[in-house]
Amino acid sequence: MDYEAVIGLETHIQLNTESKIFCACKADSWNAEPNTNICPVCTGMPGVLPVLNRRVVEKGVLLAAAMHAEIQPVSYFDRKNYFYPDLPKGYQISQYDRPLAKGGYLDVPQADGSIRRVTIWKMHMEEDAGKTKNDPLTGTRLIDFNRCGVPLIEMVTGPDLRSADEAANYLIRLRQLLRWIGVSEADMEKGHLRCDANVSVRQKGETILNTKTEIKNVNSIEAVRTAITKEIERQIREYQSGGKVEAWTLEWDEDTQTLKKMRSKETEADYRYFREPDLLPVYLTDEWKVKILETLPELPLERRARFVQEYKLPEYDAELLTSERSLSDYFEATVRAYGGDPKRVSNWLMNDVLRMLNETGQTAAELALTPTYLADIIRFVDAGTVNANTGKSLLQKVNVSGKSPAEIIQAEGLAKVSDDDAIRAVVEQVLAESPKEVESYKNGKTGLMGWFVGQVMKKMQGKADAQKARALLEKHLN
Amino acid sequence: MLSLTQAQTLLQRGEISSRELVSACLERIAALDGAIHAFLYLDADGALKQADEADRKRKTVAGEHMPLLGVPIAIKDVLTVEGMPCTCGSKILEGYIPPFTATVVKKLQDAGAILLGKTNTDEFAMGSSTENSAYGPTRNPWDLSRAPGGSSGGSAAAVAAGFVPAALGTDTGGSVRQPASFCGVTGLKPTYGRASRYGLVAYGSSLDVVGVFAHSAADAAVVFSVYNGRDPLDATTQDVPDANIVLETEASASLEGIRIGVPKEYFIAGVQSEVEEAVRAAIQKMAELGADVREVSLPHTEYALPVYYLIATAEASANLARFDGVRYGPRVSGETMWDVFYKTRGEKFGDEVRRRIMLGTYALSAGYYDAFYGQAQKVRTLIRRDFEQVFEQVDVVACPVAPTTAFPLGAHRNDPLAMYLEDIFTLPANLAGVPGLAFPVGFDAAGLPIGMQLMGRHFDEATLFRLAHRYQQATEWHLAKPTIDN
Numbered sequence: 001m002d003y004e005a006v007i008g009l010e011t012h013i014q015l016n017t018e019s020k021i022f023c024a025c026k027a028d029s030w031n032a033e034p035n036t037n038i039c040p041v042c043t044g045m046p047g048v049l050p051v052l053n054r055r056v057v058e059k060g061v062l063l064a065a066a067m068h069a070e071i072q073p074v075s076y077f078d079r080k081n082y083f084y085p086d087l088p089k090g091y092q093i094s095q096y097d098r099p100l101a102k103g104g105y106l107d108v109p110q111a112d113g114s115i116r117r118v119t120i121w122k123m124h125m126e127e128d129a130g131k132t133k134n135d136p137l138t139g140t141r142l143i144d145f146n147r148c149g150v151p152l153i154e155m156v157t158g159p160d161l162r163s164a165d166e167a168a169n170y171l172i173r174l175r176q177l178l179r180w181i182g183v184s185e186a187d188m189e190k191g192h193l194r195c196d197a198n199v200s201v202r203q204k205g206e207t208i209l210n211t212k213t214e215i216k217n218v219n220s221i222e223a224v225r226t227a228i229t230k231e232i233e234r235q236i237r238e239y240q241s242g243g244k245v246e247a248w249t250l251e252w253d254e255d256t257q258t259l260k261k262m263r264s265k266e267t268e269a270d271y272r273y274f275r276e277p278d279l280l281p282v283y284l285t286d287e288w289k290v291k292i293l294e295t296l297p298e299l300p301l302e303r304r305a306r307f308v309q310e311y312k313l314p315e316y317d318a319e320l321l322t323s324e325r326s327l328s329d330y331f332e333a334t335v336r337a338y339g340g341d342p343k344r345v346s347n348w349l350m351n352d353v354l355r356m357l358n359e360t361g362q363t364a365a366e367l368a369l370t371p372t373y374l375a376d377i378i379r380f381v382d383a384g385t386v387n388a389n390t391g392k393s394l395l396q397k398v399n400v401s402g403k404s405p406a407e408i409i410q411a412e413g414l415a416k417v418s419d420d421d422a423i424r425a426v427v428e429q430v431l432a433e434s435p436k437e438v439e440s441y442k443n444g445k446t447g448l449m450g451w452f453v454g455q456v457m458k459k460m461q462g463k464a465d466a467q468k469a470r471a472l473l474e475k476h477l478n
Numbered sequence: 479m480l481s482l483t484q485a486q487t488l489l490q491r492g493e494i495s496s497r498e499l500v501s502a503c504l505e506r507i508a509a510l511d512g513a514i515h516a517f518l519y520l521d522a523d524g525a526l527k528q529a530d531e532a533d534r535k536r537k538t539v540a541g542e543h544m545p546l547l548g549v550p551i552a553i554k555d556v557l558t559v560e561g562m563p564c565t566c567g568s569k570i571l572e573g574y575i576p577p578f579t580a581t582v583v584k585k586l587q588d589a590g591a592i593l594l595g596k597t598n599t600d601e602f603a604m605g606s607s608t609e610n611s612a613y614g615p616t617r618n619p620w621d622l623s624r625a626p627g628g629s630s631g632g633s634a635a636a637v638a639a640g641f642v643p644a645a646l647g648t649d650t651g652g653s654v655r656q657p658a659s660f661c662g663v664t665g666l667k668p669t670y671g672r673a674s675r676y677g678l679v680a681y682g683s684s685l686d687v688v689g690v691f692a693h694s695a696a697d698a699a700v701v702f703s704v705y706n707g708r709d710p711l712d713a714t715t716q717d718v719p720d721a722n723i724v725l726e727t728e729a730s731a732s733l734e735g736i737r738i739g740v741p742k743e744y745f746i747a748g749v750q751s752e753v754e755e756a757v758r759a760a761i762q763k764m765a766e767l768g769a770d771v772r773e774v775s776l777p778h779t780e781y782a783l784p785v786y787y788l789i790a791t792a793e794a795s796a797n798l799a800r801f802d803g804v805r806y807g808p809r810v811s812g813e814t815m816w817d818v819f820y821k822t823r824g825e826k827f828g829d830e831v832r833r834r835i836m837l838g839t840y841a842l843s844a845g846y847y848d849a850f851y852g853q854a855q856k857v858r859t860l861i862r863r864d865f866e867q868v869f870e871q872v873d874v875v876a877c878p879v880a881p882t883t884a885f886p887l888g889a890h891r892n893d894p895l896a897m898y899l900e901d902i903f904t905l906p907a908n909l910a911g912v913p914g915l916a917f918p919v920g921f922d923a924a925g926l927p928i929g930m931q932l933m934g935r936h937f938d939e940a941t942l943f944r945l946a947h948r949y950q951q952a953t954e955w956h957l958a959k960p961t962i963d964n
Contacts, residue, residue, distance in 0.1 A: 040578050044800045046571065046679040047558045047580060049712050079796050081842070083819055090799020141815060143804070272842035274851060277684035277793055279713050 002204040003239070005232045006212075007161035007197060008121075009170060013153040013184050014128070014192040015059045020149035021127050022050030022093065029146035030190055042149035044088030049278045052077075056151040057282055059183040060100045060125050061292045063153055066181050066299055067120055069104030073284050077125075077276040082269065085143055086130035094154075096273040099124035100282065107301060108173045110166065118170055122156040153183075159198070159209060164228035171195060171221050173300075180300050180325045188220050197228055200245065201235045211245045215259065218252045227252040231259060303328055311335065311342035320350055327357075330364035333371035338378055348378055352395055360399075369399040376405045389462055390414050416465050420472070423456070423464055427472045430455045441477055449473065479506075479640035479959060482549060482697035489536070489548045496529040496536075496548030500592055503550045507594075507641045510962050515616050516626075516636040518555050519563050520595035525550065528592040535590065545704060547590030552636045552645035555596035556603050557688070558677040559583050566679050567599040567611035567629075570826035574806045580677020581712065582646065582688045582705040589704045594642055597632030601828045602798065603653055603681045605629050606900040607890070610830045615887055618660060619960040620926055624884040627657030627900075630691070634661040637691040639962060644692040644701045650682045651786050652879070652904025654689030655916035659879035659929025662918045664946065664956060665691045666698050667904075669937050670911035671716040673702075674709030680797040682790035685908040694956050695917060695946035699723040702939065716937070723940050725947045732768040733948055736941065739774035739872030744903055750882045756920030756928040757878045760949065764876070767948055774872055776864040781857050782905040783898060787834075788841045788854035789909070795838030798831065833894065858909050865910040865933070873941055875933045878903055879916045883926035907933050915942040918955040927958075 020027050023041035041048045064071045078096040104120035128150040132143050161167045175193060178186040186193045200212035215231060218224045235245050250259040298306070300322050307318035307328070322328045331349055335342045353374065357364060377398070381391035386409060394405050394414070401408065409415055430452060431438055441448045449470065456469045480488070480499070488494045504522050511517055532548035535541040553559060556566045558576035565571045579587070587593065600610035608631025609615040616631040618624040619639040626635040630647025634657035637645050647654040649667035658665025667689045675686055688705065692698040707720040740761060745754055765771045803809035803822030810821040827835070841850035868875060880900055890897040907914040912933050919930040932942045950956050 040576075043805060045576065045578070045806070046564065046566070046574075046800065047576065047578075047677040049676050049714075051711060051713050081796050081799060083799065083802065083816075085802070085804050085815060088800060088805065089796075090802065091796050268844075270844045272795075272839065272844075272847075274792060274796070274842055274847075277714070278680075 001240075003201045003232075003236045004162055004204045005164070005228070006159045006200045006202060006209060007163075007167050007228060008157050008159040009161065009167060010154070010156045010196045010198070011171075011174065012128075012194040013063070013155060013178060013186070015056055015151040015153060015183055016185050016192075017053060017055045017059065017151055019053055019055075021053050021056045021125070021151035022149050025149065027150050029150075032146055034142070034144035035146060037146045038148065042088070043145050044090075044148075050093060050276075052279060052282070053151065056125055057100070057284065058292045059151075060153055061284065061289065062181050062296055063178070063183050064101035064104065064123060065293055065296050066177055067101070067104035067106055067123065067155075069101035069120060069123055071101050071284065071289065072098065073286075073289075074098070075100045075282045075284070077279045077282070078273045079276050080271045080273055082271060084129070085141065086132045086145075086148070088130070088145060088148060092127060092129060093276050093279070094126035095124035106170065106173060106177070108166065108169050109301070110169060116161065116166055116169075118160045119158040120155060121158050122154065124154055126152050126154055128152050159200075164225045164232065167197060167228050168221050168225040171224060175221075176300055176323065181297060191219070194219070195224055197224060199228055199231045199235070201232055201239065211247050213245065213247065214249045216249060216251050216262065219254065223252055223254060226257060227259060234259070297325065300325070300328075307331075311346075313343060313346055317343070317346045317350060320354075321346060324363065326363045326365035327354075330367070330371055334374050337372045337375035339375075340378070340382065344378060345375075348374065352392055356395060356399065367399055368402040369395055373398050373405055380405060380409065384416060384465075385409070386414055387416050387462065387466060390416070393462075414463060416463055420468065423460070423469050424472050426456050426459050426464070427469065427476060430459065431473075431476055438477065452477075480643060481693040482643035482700060483694075485549055485643050486545070486700070492536075496532040496592065497526060499548065500525050500529040500550050500594070503594060503641055506639070510639055511641065513617060513622055513962065514619055514635050514639055515614055516597050516632045516639060516641060517552070517595050518565060518567070518598050518611075518613055518632065521562060521593065525592050525594045532590055532592060541590070544588075544590030545700060546586060549591050549644070550594050550642050551586055551591045551701070552594050552597050552633055552642045553583055554630050554633045554645070554647045555599050556648055556679045556681075557583055557646060558679070559593060559596070562593070562596060564596065564679070565613065566603070567601040567613060568827065568831065569612045569808070570801045570803075570822070571807045573808065576677075578677065581674035581709045583677065585705045585707075586646075586701070591704075597630070597636050597645060599632055600629035600653075601831050602679065602794070603629040603648055603650055603686075604794070604830050604834055606652070606656055606897050607885070607887070608632060608657070609887060609891075610828055612828055617887070618884045619962050620662060621884065621924070622962075623886055624926070625660065625887050625889075627660035627880070627884065629653040629657075630689070631657045631660075633691050634658055634663055634665065637661070637663045637693065638960060640959065644690060644697060646701075646705070647689050647691055648678055648681075649687050649689045649904075649908065649914075650685045650790060651908050652901040654691065655904050655914055655929070655931055656880050656900060658691055658916040659918075659927065659931075660884040662927030662929075662955075662958060662960070663691050663693060664695050664698050664915070664917040665689055666702055666939065666942075667907060667914045668702065668706060668939055669913045670908070671714050672718075672721070672913070672937060672939070673706045674712040674715055676709055676711040680793070682793045682908075683797060684793060685786075685790055687908075694950050695915065695943050696725045696950070698915075699725055699943045699947070718937050721937075721939055723943050725943060731944070731948055733764055733945060734768035735770075736768070736874070736945060737770045737772065737872040738764060738945075739772060739868055739875045741774050741776045741779070741868070741875055741877055743776050743779035744877035748881055749878060750922065752920075752922040753878050753880075753882065753928050756922075757876070757930045760919035760930050761876050763952065764945065764949055767952060769945070772872065774868045774875065776861075776868060776875070776906065778857065778860045778864050779902075779906055782861055782909055783902055785854045785857045785861065785909060786901070786905040787837065787898060788850050789858060791834040791838030792841045792851050793838065795835045795842065798827075798835055801827070830894065861906055862910040865906070865912055869935045873934065873938075874945060877931050877933075879929035879931040880904070883922045883924070883928055903931060912936055913939045913942060915939070915946055917946050917950065918958070919953075920955055921958070927955075
């Protein structure tokens, strides 16, 4: 019997605003000491009131637009009531029945070239809670309120994903999108992007939804993939052995790579939602919305398609060059500055610039090697002013010094030597110094030609015109 | 016993110093507050220091622009003042000292006011007699066996007893106006959104407003003019021009052109006859002063009580969730984390607070929300529309503040519902968000003050003040002072 998985993901996205959603505290507390980014408002001292950070709405609108959701002109905040020590007000300010956006979807390309459209069931703004941990030394429970009031977008997909790989691909594409539009750093390890997975299985061809389990605490894309794979296998085994799947909440244990049962599904929690009386409705005027959407860039998949069409790039190149927005911007700027074959620019980027980015940890936008400089270098190589190897070494030199390629070629005398006499002198010197090799060559080891050319290049610091060196060597040896 | 405007004048002329004024207040408090218990916290040393500072500033240019320079004022203990204990009349905040000052208090300080201390309140402003304070009741200066009203009973009594010329209170369902009426002073509940709630420990967030007590409309207007206005820290304050109400000092202004509506739903069985008579006489007096009086109807008045006790308690159930013993106030120890929550809240909240939290939690619960909280919100809209429709016909509405004069302490001890009925005439203004002004218009046979209430359009406190001021120029009820037998 064939089974298929039915998976929905619930994600919490930490927006990368400067300050928290309802107060002026710094939003990002990564590496900060506990309880250092807090104030009376985010710690819920008696008498405080929330004031909405407009940047949260703006980033929420950008995300909603990128997810093709219906952006609502009026939305409301509500109180979600529950007790927990890391929730200082005893309620979380969230959105319930009138959220910022409705609907939406994300198209996720799969490895086989197909596209899985993942629908969005829920998307709203809310504040984060703090963190608690047990201190085994003192036997006490410690609370860090730094994360209280950090802005989140909660986004829940429909049960549209059909395998662990699809779920992982969704998160990869979501992460790409979040960074692309600049609303979140989307680093799962740092909790900027958190994910719970709802998993069930059914026989292929069925449309019913079977009992699902919820997997929590999956903090990386690989963990999502592994945890879901294991849970799908477990559920299939249950059904095959005549058992049934119960609505458990499971916790992923990264250390042992296993799923542990946290609890049976308790009765539906009653959060007693009601409108947050301390905040006005969020009125998104047309004027404001237009201003926000002006900053919405072309989205990654659109740009990928355009790269294929407009620049005649192979799919592979287009995918790689649109993996990150500043890289794709960099590519286009270089193509414009270069004026020649875009594929040639793509080759330089994929072979050399990407390696440089990986080594330095920079983004393309941060390179001192600007698109104009890169275009200069490619043109110098095209024109034969420098040879290809020198061209490649220039990338590094320009990026370190910030000087223009022309300046460096001039200062270091890197221009290719095409003068026959100069090369001939070196050729004669090499041959004179290598009597054994000359003899071997003459006895038929013609493969040594490459070695001779290398020796000439070495003596001329790579500046020799290799073609000419080879021609002169052949002339002398034959 | 100086009124606020008298004190202002004498201070400005240099006939008294702020130190003398504050010292006199402190002496009177020392002599009489043992019997009245208006204050929960008195900062005598701090007040004298502030007074000396005020006397110094008086001689500077800056001092000329501080309308309350050197004037002592008391603050209801649900408003935060940095460094002063804030208990909200509750054991659950015993020992808590807030790290910030409420915006309205900050504005008074910036205007030169001297904070004498914090006044008694029903626990978390839940009550109509100040008997729900965990620190013991306040007594009415006119009759120490009676309640001063509530929940701002401490502030009302402090003004009535001559401890301070003015005091801040808060009004969620009548908590400024009813104690003003019981204590024979003038009390304003401004329009919702007119003054900042930042630093007001929330009870019913969509209803709470900061009000003021003083001896006259003119005095109250001075303080209100200082503390009102939009606050970037309170998103529900409205972006309207700040009110700066200057009342004419000559008694010449006519009330001609002002239309007073008398709502028939506020003159009903159960209203003490002396109260109705005094209020009707005051309306008659205003007619004589030129006002145009006519009967109007606010048909949904009878629903105000259930609507209020659903909305206010629902909001309170969330607002009071933060008191869990984790970050401030006392913590009752327990076996588990949840045990600590249950025990702290169970032991440190008083009966009335727990009653309202349970009521509000119930009203919001799944399966009950639509029938209770949801329905209450709809009826609240109808009550608001009543006022909109009436204010198309008239400029203000005049009625009693409360059905009776001050009742004896303990009168409603075993009957919370009877206590809730004290607020039937004051709740609608909170539900509709309109301003209300209470002021004395007579005495009953027992010598207890009777109050009248004027309600007006949103943000039209000025008309209420103008009317009450003209009435007070023509009458002397507001000048009567209690004789306090210690």
